[in-house]
Amino acid sequence: MAVSTLECCSGLSRSSFRGLLVVPASARFSSAENFRLSPSQLNKRRRELRERLAISRASSQQEDWVKQVGKALWGRGLPPGALVDVARQLWGTGWQVMMGQLAPTREKGAYDRPNSQFRSRPKTGATVIPGNFHLYVATTCPWAHRALIVHSLKGLGDAVPVSVVVPGTSGLWEFSSGIGNSAGEGGQFTGTKDRANGQLRLLDVYKLRKESYNGRATVPMLWDQGAMDVLNNESADIIEILNSDFNEVAENPGLDLAPAFLKAEIDRWNSVIYPDVNNGVYRCGFAQGQEAYEAAVENLFKTLNRLEEHLATSRYLCGDCLTLADVRLFTTLYRFDAVYNILFKCTRQKLSELSNLYGYLRDIYQIPGVASTCDMPAIMDGYYRVLFPLNPGSLCPAIPKSAEGASLLEPHGRERLSKVVVGANN
Numbered sequence: 001m002a003v004s005t006l007e008c009c010s011g012l013s014r015s016s017f018r019g020l021l022v023v024p025a026s027a028r029f030s031s032a033e034n035f036r037l038s039p040s041q042l043n044k045r046r047r048e049l050r051e052r053l054a055i056s057r058a059s060s061q062q063e064d065w066v067k068q069v070g071k072a073l074w075g076r077g078l079p080p081g082a083l084v085d086v087a088r089q090l091w092g093t094g095w096q097v098m099m100g101q102l103a104p105t106r107e108k109g110a111y112d113r114p115n116s117q118f119r120s121r122p123k124t125g126a127t128v129i130p131g132n133f134h135l136y137v138a139t140t141c142p143w144a145h146r147a148l149i150v151h152s153l154k155g156l157g158d159a160v161p162v163s164v165v166v167p168g169t170s171g172l173w174e175f176s177s178g179i180g181n182s183a184g185e186g187g188q189f190t191g192t193k194d195r196a197n198g199q200l201r202l203l204d205v206y207k208l209r210k211e212s213y214n215g216r217a218t219v220p221m222l223w224d225q226g227a228m229d230v231l232n233n234e235s236a237d238i239i240e241i242l243n244s245d246f247n248e249v250a251e252n253p254g255l256d257l258a259p260a261f262l263k264a265e266i267d268r269w270n271s272v273i274y275p276d277v278n279n280g281v282y283r284c285g286f287a288q289g290q291e292a293y294e295a296a297v298e299n300l301f302k303t304l305n306r307l308e309e310h311l312a313t314s315r316y317l318c319g320d321c322l323t324l325a326d327v328r329l330f331t332t333l334y335r336f337d338a339v340y341n342i343l344f345k346c347t348r349q350k351l352s353e354l355s356n357l358y359g360y361l362r363d364i365y366q367i368p369g370v371a372s373t374c375d376m377p378a379i380m381d382g383y384y385r386v387l388f389p390l391n392p393g394s395l396c397p398a399i400p401k402s403a404e405g406a407s408l409l410e411p412h413g414r415e416r417l418s419k420v421v422v423g424a425n426n
């Protein structure tokens with residue numbers, strides 16, 4: 001059977017799920033792309049496609065085999081109760097084992113996200129040389145998406161180049177052998193080559209450090225090319241660094257998404273949003289006990305409704321200025337109706353039923369430079385096909401209308417709440 005990464009967006013270890021999964025996002029080649037390829041690149045792509053087709057053929061043969069066993073055992077009738085019982089027991093135990101790996105828990109099955117290991121900042125006062133820092137991201141991942149948004153709004157372009165990983169057949173984040181640009185038409189991202197170090201897997205980049213590395217290879221990751229080391233792999237830090245430490249090379253150095261006068265308020269919102277919303281949706285989806293799940297859902301929706309009330313009179317979280325707190329909230333809201341509401345059982349309400357929050361989502365989506373960082377097809381692929389224990393059949397649901405780009409471009413009417421136009425802090 002085909003294989004893919006499992007760790008995506010989980011904050012977790014992945015190795016134990018090899019052999020379980022499906023064709024990765026990188027398998028999708030558009031014919032428009034093929035026109036731009038040289039004959040040797042085209043041949044390489046054909047070879048890759050053939051390999052992937054062989055994998056999917058093998059899995060459909062396996063499906064036929066499973067059907068035949070079923071028929072031989074109980075003809076066209078339903079499986080006997082005892083068998084259902086055994087299957088339930090087996091699946092339940094397998095699920096617990098897999099979830100134990102996917103999502104480490106504290107007491108009563110509550111998800112406990114591991115801490116990021118690299119938390120350095122660029123040296124203060126040092127001249128920033130374009131290309132000296134490199135940003136590694138995956139477009140599926142909400143944490144990496146934060147970094148992409150700030151990178152885009154600050155206009156860091158190739159001053160801080162970006163490489164994009166996709167879930168790979170080896171069970172790890174991999175670079176694509178395809179074209180080396182980070183964003184395609186209409187904001188659709190595919191994986192890119194490793195534009196800084198020419199590696200095939202993200203883990204290999206982590207391992208280039210002098211002191212080597214044995215931990216998780218997560219995105220986002222900010223790489224220091226001069227020191228050949230991981231500078232930081234915590235999105236909360238990386239967005240602060242992109243906002244304030246690279247102004248010398250930024251196209252929009254005047255845009256400050258964390259102005260000093262709002263610092264305390266930004267911190268206050270972050271401390272609410274991170275546990276209950278950003279990580280809160282994961283605490284719903286990765287809960288391994290009913291009580292832990294119910295507590296997570298309760299906190300999530302209590303906080304979403306508090307935000308709904310706040311945003312009735314405030315254009316952004318901290319008033320008229322878009323801040324890093326909004327960027328952090330946005331990437332979770334963007335995935336809410338399409339993924340968390342369905343796959344993570346965040347079911348009390350859809351985001352589109354909370355009119356202020358949904359308007360706020362559209363407002364931020366429509367800020368120039370944001371929509372081009374959003375890649376719903378990769379997100380759907382990443383979550384539904386990669387998080388195997390949550391979706392064993394790997395079926396990918398239709399994208400709800402409320403999460404489609406066209407709906408997010410509908411007027412939001414939130415200008416009325418703001419005396420200052422967006423970008424006025426620019």
Ligand SMILES: N[C@@H](CCC(=O)N[C@@H](CS)C(=O)NCC(=O)O)C(=O)O
Nearest residue numbers: 007009011012141143218219234235
């Ligand atoms: N706290 C980290 C979390 C990053 C994270 O968990 N990233 C996931 C993708 S969404 C990842 O790379 N997982 C790979 C793994 O756990 O091995 C941050 O905010 O940067």
